[in-house]
Amino acid sequence: MPQIVTTAQMRAIEQTAIASGRVSGPALMERAGAGAVEALFETWPDLAAAPGRAAVLCGPGNNGGDGYVIARLLRARGWYLDIFHIGDVRRLPPDAAQAYGLWRACGKVHSLHTLTRIIRKAAPPRYALLIDAGFGIGLSRPLPEPLRAIFAAQSRRALARRVVAIDIPSGLDADTGAVLQPVDAPMDEAPACAGLACTADLTVTFHAAKPGHLRGAGPGLCGKLVVKSIGL
DSSP, X not given: OOOBOOXXXXXXXXXXXXXXXXXOHHHHHHHHHHHHHHHHHHHOHHHHHSOOEEEEEEOSSHHHHHHHHHHHHHHHTTOEEEEEEOSOGGGOOHHHHHHHHHHHTTOOOEEHHHHHHHHHHSOSOOEEEEEEESSGGGOOSOOOHHHHHHHHHHTTTSSEXXXXXXXXXXXXXXXXXXXXXXXXXXXTSOTTTTXXXXXXXXXXXXXXXXXXXXXXXXXXXXXXEEEEOOOO
16 A cells, blocks of 8 residues: 545645755755656656657646646757646746746647637547646636647547646645546546646655545546655
């Protein structure tokens, strides 16, 4: 049985490490991004041998910052990247804003609506890899509609051949394993088909597993679960 920590415990562990001066927030973000890239290439060695095109969904918080680190590391290994930001980049927290700035020095960032247009126009699947760095373990509300449309399309493999979730699939409660459902959610449709959560082939989390990985809808949405150390 893997070590398990709740969302609150994980935040406390990170904050204690940063407050002690042992590590900085940006350093933890770099470690998380490197761990995620390592995990995906360990899981799929063919992707390491033959770089392709990846889409990265970067959210409005530090999970999005992890996504920008991952994008930069994949680009250095020969990958083509399309980055889609969720929300307003001007409201990113400081550590994520730093990661965003480092990515912008070498690549573009598109709006989420650009990706919805790609889904309608492109012959699927367009990408070898979709990386969900949307919301991480702190999400407590249903996903916004543009993201629901994207995940609904991906449930039919309309966008990418493989999906990696960073920390936890977006739309899944990290403590309970429940899918965060809006009041207008279709009652006769599976959450993945309705786009209420990301369905991943691989989920890379850090330091320890979270309860939601192993409870409720978690196992079905996470796919393979890999825990990577970030030196805490």
